[in-house]
Amino acid sequence: MGIISKKDTKLIKDPLADNNPITIQVLGICSALAITAELKASLVMGIAVLFVLGIGNVVISLMRNIIPSKIRIIVQLIVVASLVIIVDQVLKAYAYELSKTLSVFVGLIITNCIIMGRFEAFALGNGPWRAFLDGIGNALGYAVILLAVGFFRELLGSGTLFGIPVLGDPIEKTGLYSTGYENNGFMLMPPMALIIVGLIIWVQRSRNTTLIED
Amino acid sequence: MIEHIELFFKSIFIDNMVFAVFLGMCSYLAVSKKVATAVGLGAAVIFVLAITVPLNWLLDQYLLQPGALVWLGPEFAEYDLGFLSFIMFIATIATMVQLVEIVVEKFSPSLYNSLGIFLPLIAVNCAILGGSLFMQSREIETLGLAINYGISSGIGWFLAILAIAAIREKIRYSNVPAPLRGLGITFIVTGLMGIGFLSFGGMLTGDDEEVKDEQKEVVVETNEVEKEEDNQIKIVN
Numbered sequence: 470m471g472i473i474s475k476k477d478t479k480l481i482k483d484p485l486a487d488n489n490p491i492t493i494q495v496l497g498i499c500s501a502l503a504i505t506a507e508l509k510a511s512l513v514m515g516i517a518v519l520f521v522l523g524i525g526n527v528v529i530s531l532m533r534n535i536i537p538s539k540i541r542i543i544v545q546l547i548v549v550a551s552l553v554i555i556v557d558q559v560l561k562a563y564a565y566e567l568s569k570t571l572s573v574f575v576g577l578i579i580t581n582c583i584i585m586g587r588f589e590a591f592a593l594g595n596g597p598w599r600a601f602l603d604g605i606g607n608a609l610g611y612a613v614i615l616l617a618v619g620f621f622r623e624l625l626g627s628g629t630l631f632g633i634p635v636l637g638d639p640i641e642k643t644g645l646y647s648t649g650y651e652n653n654g655f656m657l658m659p660p661m662a663l664i665i666v667g668l669i670i671w672v673q674r675s676r677n678t679t680l681i682e683d
Numbered sequence: 684m685i686e687h688i689e690l691f692f693k694s695i696f697i698d699n700m701v702f703a704v705f706l707g708m709c710s711y712l713a714v715s716k717k718v719a720t721a722v723g724l725g726a727a728v729i730f731v732l733a734i735t736v737p738l739n740w741l742l743d744q745y746l747l748q749p750g751a752l753v754w755l756g757p758e759f760a761e762y763d764l765g766f767l768s769f770i771m772f773i774a775t776i777a778t779m780v781q782l783v784e785i786v787v788e789k790f791s792p793s794l795y796n797s798l799g800i801f802l803p804l805i806a807v808n809c810a811i812l813g814g815s816l817f818m819q820s821r822e823i824e825t826l827g828l829a830i831n832y833g834i835s836s837g838i839g840w841f842l843a844i845l846a847i848a849a850i851r852e853k854i855r856y857s858n859v860p861a862p863l864r865g866l867g868i869t870f871i872v873t874g875l876m877g878i879g880f881l882s883f884g885g886m887l888t889g890d891d892e893e894v895k896d897e898q899k900e901v902v903v904e905t906n907e908v909e910k911e912e913d914n915q916i917k918i919v920n
Contacts, residue, residue, distance in 0.1 A: 577816065
């Protein structure tokens with residue numbers, strides 16, 4: 470607790486649960502659903518958004534007093550697009566298979582509402598250190614949901630976690646498969662991600678009744 | 684002609700922007716509380732997609748693809764400006780949306796007022812950028828197909844938001860558990876609609892099956908001929 474004051478730790482902790490960007494603020498849904506069929510893809514996407522949001526927030530915050538209000542959306546888009554190009558090139562160079570799985574969704578980080586949303590709501594009005602913490606907090610909140618959805622989808626859909634079989638071998642029928650259990654291939658289809666997020670929202674709002682809408 | 688019809692139906696039902704690839708979910712969830720606003724936003728999305736996808740196709744074809752700069756001179760044949768795709772696409776989209784906003788404000792102030800903040804927000808709608816990026820990654824071949832793809836993806840998104848708005852208007856009178864009300868039940872209903880749309884997956888495989896049948900018939904005939912020869916050989920022996 471030395472370098473970060475109590476008010477600032479709130480910036481990191483809030484988005485993890487009470488002000489979660491996906492389930493409460495309803496931002497960044499597009500990429501959260503499409504690539505979560507594998508845990509590895511979810512983790513990489515989480516790290517990519519962490520990079521873009523953390524650095525983007527700092528850059529916008531440093532420029533906040535010189536950006537004319539009329540063109541601020543364009544400036545934000547340019548900052549995000551440049552950072553995403555860097556992420557995309559790094560992915561293509563060091564993890565080509567993964568960049569094929571993520572395909573257009575790396576590019577879609579540009580239009581990820583969380584990033585533009587945090588720029589508008591926080592970075593334009595606060596100093597760089599706090600903007601950095603806010604960016605990290607929201608990106609972590611986003612990553613937590615991505616990992617949760619990816620966990621269930623990969624475990625129930627292919628019986629693996631990060632590519633490692635954990636329930637036994639489906640072809641040789643060891644482990645859980647010897648009892649007649651089969652992989653639920655449906656979990657790998659896109660609509661199940663929507664239903665899992667709906668269930669996560671249900672759990673979240675049951676535990677924190679102030680979030681219930683009328 | 685066939686490939687136009689195929690692309691049209693494929694983009695609306697099988698590769699639906701909302702149910703298959705989840706683009707444009709944020710505005711989809713935010714605007715779908717009433718059918719009237721949903722129709723307005725859906726129409727705006729179709730219009731913007733129909734304009735930006737062909738424009739970005741032209742950019743891709745003559746500027747961004749590997750070897751695209753050949754028209755400037757043969758020494759440019761190896762240039763690959765693909766990494767600039769994101770910035771160029773988002774720049775054309777932001778510009779076109781600004782233009783559309785000005786035109787709509789001039790010719791239909793009532794539509795402009797009802798859309799409110801959502802028209803400028805279309806610029807950052809993932810569906811618009813996603814349409815252009817998918818057009819690039821699926822290597823759509825001609826300008827006509829690009830226009831077709833833009834319009835049909837827009838119609839697919841429009842269908843989705845229309846359906847969910849209609850359902851949300853009715854579901855307010857149902858006994859949804861309190862924690863699920865609003866956002867939660869919308870997610871689950873959208874998931875169920877997505878499952879329904881999966882059933883369209885078998886729609887466009889008719890042509891492929893016919894070709895396979897013809898090949899099978901040919902194989903069967905040669906086998907019969909061979910068997911006859913075998914029989915004849917046996918009799919002689």
